[in-house]
Amino acid sequence: MSDLDLQVLDRRFAAAKEASRALGRATTSTKDGALEQVSRLLRERVGEIVAANGGDLDAGREQGLSTGLLDRLTLDERRIGAIADAVLEVIGLDDPVGESVSGRSLPNGVRIDQVRVPLGVVGAIYEARPNVTIDIAVLALKSGNAVVLRGGSAAERTNAVLVQLLRDALDAAGLPGDAVQTVDDFGRAGATRLMQARDFVDVLIPRGSAGLIRAVVEQAKVPVIETGAGVVHMYLDESAREDWSVELVHNAKVQRPSVCNALETLLVHRAAAERLLPPVLARLEAAGVTIHADEAVRALRPDLAPVTEEDWATEHMSLEISVGVVDSLDDALAHIRRYSTKHTESIVTNDLANAERFLDEVDAAAVMVNASTRFTDGAEFGFGAEVGISTQKLHARGPMGLPQLTSTKWLVRGAGHVRG
Amino acid sequence: MSDLDLQVLDRRFAAAKEASRALGRATTSTKDGALEQVSRLLRERVGEIVAANGGDLDAGREQGLSTGLLDRLTLDERRIGAIADAVLEVIGLDDPVGESVSGRSLPNGVRIDQVRVPLGVVGAIYEARPNVTIDIAVLALKSGNAVVLRGGSAAERTNAVLVQLLRDALDAAGLPGDAVQTVDDFGRAGATRLMQARDFVDVLIPRGSAGLIRAVVEQAKVPVIETGAGVVHMYLDESAREDWSVELVHNAKVQRPSVCNALETLLVHRAAAERLLPPVLARLEAAGVTIHADEAVRALRPDLAPVTEEDWATEHMSLEISVGVVDSLDDALAHIRRYSTKHTESIVTNDLANAERFLDEVDAAAVMVNASTRFTDGAEFGFGAEVGISTQKLHARGPMGLPQLTSTKWLVRGAGHVRG
Known part of the structure; x- marks a missing residue:
């Protein structure tokens, strides 16, 4: 990458940082006004967006992208309308900026208040x-942040139109358009520079495949919030109810298999295997699920494909599941400890002590008893919007709402107070 | 570094991770019991500690360490007694583990609860x-974490004795001694490996010089909480009271100049310069402070040394101060934006609008009105103990207490609930 290109990128990052000051001080009504403009322009420019998207889709087909990828890439009038509606919903959410987190008067009379402030500049790296683009920008702007976007080459034409739209919406609302920047026109080199831009960017949020997230975590100098990958387990304890087991496993695996909170591995207590596996597996198979089974499961169902070491560690994101038998809760906990990506883990049981042990000992963003793993979700948790699901332990863990796009600062008010 | 050495280090990290599970589940009384043992063993082994420390001091003198460094390195019977007392104080602090952060029943009856859990394994990198060693280990253990320590070669002998003491204290309390590990015997290579150990270590906390912190931030793959460096400003606005100005500047600069919340740069509004600077500077000079002055200040006091560009960006940590005149609050804000390390910034004013603008617009962990910057401190803020002062925006900002050494997890309880 030439020095000139680096300068262009750094100027964009600096412009985002400068614009973040105006965003950070903007009132909720001003920011909501900008979101209204985003929603309006999405409907107004639907033709332009669809045309640009057509160009990306043509290029994608030429490059042989899979049907699934092409589907994710597609924006038609209906989807654009849904996005415009979703933007209006964000207007209804509480603005976290300025919220008091804590406060007290110190013994000497000094008053300290901890209030939420925007992070500043949020970098987002995602794919196709x-x-x-609209989703993350709107959440960042609502919480007073500027954004620098890297949306990947497959969606480059569409994203260019959407970024211009976001900038126009900010201008129309009296906010600086520079609060939305892209590095897409610089390809991978743009992404790399973004990941190094510690002086300008306050946090990086990668959204997408496990590979993308790993690459960002490994290359970034900017602090990262890891989202995503879920090798999610459900464990049917000896005392698990059959009806709950059947419905919970089915819902967790089948309701939406392509998302991170979908079930990937089912573990069953040996003493319950003969009772629970036949109805549970029958329900899965009726829904078209492919089952990878360990030796003990295959003793009951020799027709099933054997599970591999790789299967246990895989997030299929499709109608496939790994199934195994364990001798005890301890063995289930050990299996989960080994293969969990610390997203969501669930036990089905009627044994109170085992339920509490599972809740206590499993190290994951969400740990469940007798509930579908599909509940780990910002909307289900009542956050109204979801930035992503953090699988790390610092700053945010689990579904992230608008408050997780903020930091805090301490306001200290004295009357000539000195420290003794 | 040989493969064998790497294996030894990784085994220690893995042992810390394994031990962190027991620490995470330990009751408050068990953990407090371990802290009592630490305090007891510190008094019991004072001779051994002082002897090992003597070896470090001899080596330090041979290597020509400064008096200041040698002083920090010194542990005598009095200081060890003070440390043992401080450990007992940590016993009195609230255990953050298990604290409910939020909770609700979802519309469908599913109950969600967000509770504090330990981070897991805390890595600490510090110098001399x-x-x-005792301070960070005790805070980590109280909050249910294991620790891996890198205390620097200058204190290697002392730290080896202290690490063994911590491990013995854990054993005596029925907790795994492996929860305290060191990499000191592997020198810089040990520190490097620790910074890369993403699979084992959940967070790195560097404590020390700006250079040390920068090196950790740049090299680490493990998430870092930046602490420390403070180029701290105080701005005397046009309406600042003279008596407050004199006392606040003096206290912020002189009360303890070697710490991060001490004042480094004084800015004065042009219209108040003639009124405020003579008494403020006189009080500083009476306390032995060296003044680096800009042209406008030197117009009043031509005898002062001229301030350099480097001075504005320097955390002196000594009785030196940079002093400049600004034309307006805007100019003061621009100067602070340029040179601030986002630790603590303070305005002295009687103008309400200016006070509010300063609080609103300055981007720092602590922003103050009419108060000494020395108040940015865990003990002053009522946290009882301080892990460090975070100058970053993610996870923790400002003084960090025990809760900042925890993460959260979501406990989800259903009764066969599936997602529709």
Whole structure:
């Protein structure tokens, strides 16, 4: 990358940082006004967006992208309308900026208040999903942040139109358009520079495949919030109810298999295997699920494909599941400890002590008893919007709402107070 | 570094991770019991500690360490007694583990609860301050974490004794001694490996010089909480009271100049310069402070040394101060934006609008009105103990107490609930 290109990128990052000051001080009504403009322009420019998207889709087909990827890449009038509606919903959410987190008067009379402030500049790195461009930008702007976007080459044409739209919406609302920047026109080199831009960017949020997230975590100098990958387990304890087991496993695996909170591995207590596996597996198979089974499961169902070491560690994101038998809760916990990506883990049991042990000992963003793993979700948790699901332990863990796009600062008010 | 050495280090990290499970589940009384043992063993082994420390001091003198560094390195019977007392104080603090952060029943009856859990394994990197070994280990253990320590070669002998003491204390309390590990015997290579150990270590906390912190931030793959460096400003606005100005500047600069919340740069509004600077500077000079002055200040006091560009960006940590005149609050804000390390900034004013603008617009962990910057401190803020002062925006900002050494997890309880 030439020095000139680096300068262009750094100027964009600096412009985002400068614009973040105006965003950070903007009132909720001003920011909501900008979101209204985003929603309006999405409907107004639907033709332009669809045309640009057509160009990306043509290029994608030429490059042989899979049907699934092409589907994610597609923005038609209906989807654009849904995105415009979703933007209006964000207007209804509480603005976290300025919220008091804590406060007290110190013994000497000094008053300290901890209030929420925007992070500043949020970097987002994602792939071939142009809806994320609007989604992440709108959440960042609502919480007073500027954004620098890297949406991937497959959606480059669509994203260019959407970025211009976001900038126009800010201008129309009296906010600086520079609060939305892209590095897409610089390809991978743009992404790399973004990941190094510690002086300008306050946090990086990668959204997408496990590979993308790993690459960002390994290369970034900017602090990262890891989202995503879920090798999610459900464990049917000896005392698990059959009806709950059947419905919970089915819902967790089948309701939406392509998302991170979908079930990937089912573990069953040996003493319950003969009772629970036949109805549970029958329900899965009726829904078209492919089952990878360990030796003990295959003793009951020799027709099933054997599970591999790789299967246990895989997030299939499709109608496939790994199934195994364990001798005890301890063995289930050990299996989960080994293969869990610390997203969501669930036990089905009627044994109170085992339920509490599972809740206590499993190290994951969400740990469940007798509930579908599909509940780990910002909307289900009542956050109204979801930035992503953090699988790390610092700053945010689990579904992230608007408050997780903020930091805090301490306001200290004295009357000439000195420290003794 | 040989493969064998790497294996030894990784085994220690893995042992810390394994031990962190027991620490995470330990009751508050068990953990407090371990802290009592630490305090007891510190008094019991004072001779051994002082002897090992003597070896470090001899080596330090041979290597020509400065008096200041040698002082920080020194542990005598009095200081060890003070450390043992401080450990007992940590017993009195609330255990953050298990604290409910939020909770609700979802519309469908599913119950969600967000509770504090330990981070897991805390890595600490610091220099030539053996008191930090006990300090950080005790805070980490109280909050249910294991620790891996890198205390620097200058304190290697002392730290080896202290690490063994911590491990013995854990054993005596029925907790795994492996929850305290060191990489000191592997020198810089040990520190490097620790910074890369993403699979084992959940967070790195560097404590020490700006250079040390920068090196950790740049090299680490493990998430870092930046602490420390403070180029701290105080701005005397046009309406600032003279008596407050004199006392606040003096206290912020002189009360303890070697710490991060001490004042480094004084800015004065042009219209108040003639009124405020003579008494403020006189009080500083009476306390032995060296003044680096800009042209406008030197117009009043031509005898002062001229301030350099480097001075504005320097955390002196000594009785030196940079002093400049600004034309307006805007100019003061621009100067602070340029040179601030986002630790603590303070305005002295009687103008309400200016006070509010300063609080609103300055981007720092602590922003103050009419108060000494020395108040940015865990003990002053009522946290009882301080892990460090975070100058970053993610996870923790400002003084960090025990809760900042925890993460959260979501406990989800259903009764066969599936997602529709």
